[in-house]
Amino acid sequence: PIYVGDVAEILDTTKEKTSISTIGIGTTPPRNTVSVQIYKNTGGNILNIADTAQDTIDGLFASGALPGDIDIVKTNDNSVFIKDDITRLGTSGLQTMVLIILILFAVLGIRGALITGFSVPVAFLMAFMFIWWQGMTINSMVLFSLVLSLGLMVDNSIIVMEGINEYMHRYKKNAFDAALLSIWNYKWPIIAGTMTTVAAFLPMLLVSGIMGEYMGILPKTITATLLSSLFVALIIIPALSAKFYKDPAKKQTNKVHHSEKIRVYVEKVQVRYVAFLRNILPYKKKRRRAILVALALMVLTILLPITGIMKVNMFPAVDIDYFAVNIELPTGSTLEKTHAITQKAEAVVQHIPELDNYVSTVGSGFSAYAGESGGSGSHVASIVVNLVDAKERKRESYEITESVRAELEAIEGGTVRVEELTAGPPTGAPFEARIFGPEIDTLTEVAADVLAIAENIDGFINVEDTRQESSGEFTFTIDRERVTYYGLSVNTVANAIRQAVYGAEATNLTVNGEDIDVTVKYDEKNLADASDLENILLQSPTAGQVPIRQVATLTLEPSVYAIAHRDGEPILRITAGVEPGADLRAMTSEFNKQIAALELPTGYRIDVGGETEDIQKSFTEIFLSFIVAIFLIIVILVLQFDSFKKPFAIIFSLPLAIVGAFFGLTLLRLDFSLPAFIGIVSLTGIVVNDAIVLIDRINKNLAHKMDFIDGVIEAGIARTQPIFLTSITTIAGVLPLALSEALWAGLGFSIIFGLMFSTVLILVFIPIVFTSLMQKDYKNGKI
Known part of the structure; x- marks a missing residue:
């Protein structure tokens, strides 16, 4: 017999x-590892x-199922970010x-502060019921929405409590009558104000795509809390006030209520306020001059992002x-060669002072952008660099990446790029140019020109094309x-x-x-x-045994590893990141100017997308x-x-709020970001409340x-304190949020500066505009 081994x-x-x-880990030499990833359904x-994963690991060690000389290191835990x-x-x-309770205590007293503050947990309880009913989970956006709504939901209660205090202390009404009079006087302004705020947030549900899903939580949650706060202000607050407030006639004390002391300071401001209005309202030219000043401020505000003073x-x-x-090395590079280049990058990473640990994977890449994979194959590798906790380091993560970017990208033998994660929902690359055309060879030539243009524009980093060329391929042409x-x-x-x-x-x-x-x-x-392949029999x-060279011709030809298509058309993409602080809008504009000078072959075109899109x-x-x-x-107001x-x-009053928001963001050197835009949209409902009252x-x-x-003028005097109080509590509600994280700074400070600016100007410009529009009708008996 003849065996296989023979x-x-x-x-x-x-x-x-x-x-x-x-x-x-740290500066210690890297060790071989097996990476296990757990994904949430x-x-x-x-x-x-x-927590369950960690308990399972601890249980395996305790039972002896895992040897004691094995180390298990948790290198990435997204639950930490949630916590x-x-x-x-x-x-x-x-x-x-x-902050809100302290402000309310200073103005309304201890009882008023506690009663008003009681509206928050009750409104939150009702909002949580809505969240549960909608099947929503407690996530970062829900928590943010709840914190943002804190300053908004007490506004209605403040107006009711201010009315109750006014009737009790100024008109000596008992608590029961003061509560009824306050509700009778303010119920429709409160309802209209709440509806306008809801109307400002609710249309955000019209935003589509992943951004719509990300933002949709905000209007749902805030609408639930505002409607809950409306119920509390109209039903629960008057009942609690009637129950726990003492009637003025029954108080046997000569002590002046501290809210009256505050009112004395307010009245000093009101004296100057009255003099100012009496110097403007009766005179048409002065009113027009004031309106022109406001319009000029609006024009200057619009110019801030257009001129690039405020980045977008x-x-x-x-x-x-x-x-x-x-x-990334050329396609076809061996695993060992790619590993050698990866080790050079590891040597740079090891010297980062804030380093906790790093995990290198030769054979697969990493992508920070949605819809893209890092690729796989023996020619790619990735290093995930984990830093120590933010409390233990002085530099931000983006400052650290900038400090090592040049050294990493200077490594020879391959292309080395630093990828950073961004805030918000997953998005594409910050910049992307798409080149369409019928022939891949011509596309490649055009892509080379476009790539060179992008690389020469200051601010772009990690400029690359998506062309995946192989090192060539052997082709047998069969006769x-x-x-x-x-x-x-x-x-x-x-x-x-x-x-x-x-x-x-x-x-x-x-x-x-x-x-x-x-x-075999x-x-x-x-x-x-x-x-040698030609000699295969x-x-x-x-004719018995025939070598392949008798029936086929072997040639080496260039090849493309993959050809991407979009809507049936071949496409090559040029992608790039953006340096921190760079103006993507200005860079894209410069790119478009240079692209316009290119003479593209017939049938080829370039579209600009990415984060710009x-x-x-x-x-x-x-x-x-x-x-x-x-x-x-407008419909609600009509x-x-x-x-x-x-x-x-x-x-x-709305443009006045935008003026304050834009100048505030510019003053703090904050970009006009999507969160800042959401903050300005939110202002439309918040600011209108004061104007309605x-x-x-x-x-x-x-x-x-x-x-x-x-x-x-009397209306301005009467509503000065409530308007200032509601604005202050809203600002106090947003301020800790704006200071807590860079992601929410734009949204928070746009609301804060918008309210600071508009609150003052509402008391000035609303009387001016109202007088200009309605004085003639009043004299003619139409109102």
Whole structure:
């Protein structure tokens, strides 16, 4: 008998290695590792998953299932970010509550502060019921929405409590009557104000895509809390006030209520305020001059982002505890060669002072952008660099990446790039140019020109194209006539070549319950180069053994590893990151200018996308939601005041808020980001509340036949303290949030500066605009 061992070498070995994974802790040499990743199912609780995984590992060690000399290191735990968010937002919420209670205590007294503060947990309880009913989970956006709504939800209660205090201390009404009078007087302004705020947030649900899903939580949560706070202000607050407030007549004390002391200081401000209004309101030229000043401020505000003084970005740079380094060699490079370049990058990473650990994977890459994979193959590798906790380092993560970027990218032998994660939902690359055309060779030539343009624009980093060229491919061109002459087929030739290169799986064996493949392949010594493939013998039914060179010609030709398509068209993409602080909008504009000078072949075009496209789409949709919000607000105001002119006096307050927001962001050197835009949209509802209360008081004064100018000025005097108090509590509610994290700074400070600016100007410009619009109608008896 002839055995297999007589004609072949039999080896019991492992499959060819396709990846190498190592871990380095601090400056210690890296060790081999096996990486295990655990993913959360939809609806799963990431905190429970992380805790259960750790308990399982501890249990395996305790039971002896895992040897004691094995180390298990948790290098990435996204539950930590959730815990940090909960802690940070929870702390901001507590700070907000303390600030609001202190402000209310100073103005309303201890009983008023406690009664008003009681509206928060009740409104939150009702909001949580809505969140549970909607199937929403407690995540960062829900927590942020709840903290943001803290300052908003007490506004209604403050107006009611201010009215109760006014009736009790100024008009000596008992608590029960004061509560009824306050509700009777303010119920419709409160309802209208709440509805306008809801109308400002609710259209955000119109935003589409992943950004819509990300933002949709905000209007849902805030709408729930605001409607809950409206119920509390109109039902619960009056009942508690009637129950726990003492009647003024029953108080046997000569002590002046401290709210009256505050009112004394307010009255000093009001004296100057009255003098200012009396110097402007009766005179048409002065009113027009004031309106022109406001319009000039609006024009200057619009110029801030247009001129580049205020930069525009999707999301601000944030501090994240890890970043990645991608290494790429020419396609076809061996695993060992890629590992050697990776070790050079590891040597740079080891010298980062803030380093905790790093995990290197040769055989797969890392992508920080949505919709893209880091790639795989023996020619790519990635290093995930984990930094120590932010509390233990002085530099932000993006400062650390900038400090090592040049040294890493200078490594020879491959392309090394530093990838950073961004805030907000997953998005594409910050910059992307898409080149479309029918022929891949021409596309490659155009892409080279576009790549050179992007590389020469200051601010772009990690500029690369998505063309995946291989190191070439050996092509057998089969002579069909000769194949037919020898009684062979194209498939016979192809199978012979495939089995020579990759081997053929003959069978599999079961050893100790484990299936082992049996592969038959040529001895690699007999395939030293490609020309040896031409000597492979084919079994011909007519001519015996025929070498492949008799029926096919071998050539080496250039090749592309993959050709991407979009909507059926071949496409090459040029992607780039952006340096921290760089103006993506200005850089894209410069890129477009240089691209316009290129002479593209017929049938080829270049589209610019990436974050620029995301910014344009998201800002456009939010702007449309802003228009819808204004329309809804106007409808509510028309129904509230039964007039078309009066709502325009209130709408005039919106640009005033934007003026304050833009100048505030510029002063703090904050970019006009998507969160900042959301903050400005939020202002549309918040600011209108103060204007509604003011106009409502003017209407009541004029209904009592007061002189027009006197009625307008008295309304300003009467509503000064409530307007300032609601604005201060809203600012106090947002301030801890704005200071807690860079992601929310733009949103928080746009609301803060918008309110600071508009609160003062509302008390000035609303009377001016209202007088200009309505004084003639009043004199003609139309109102």
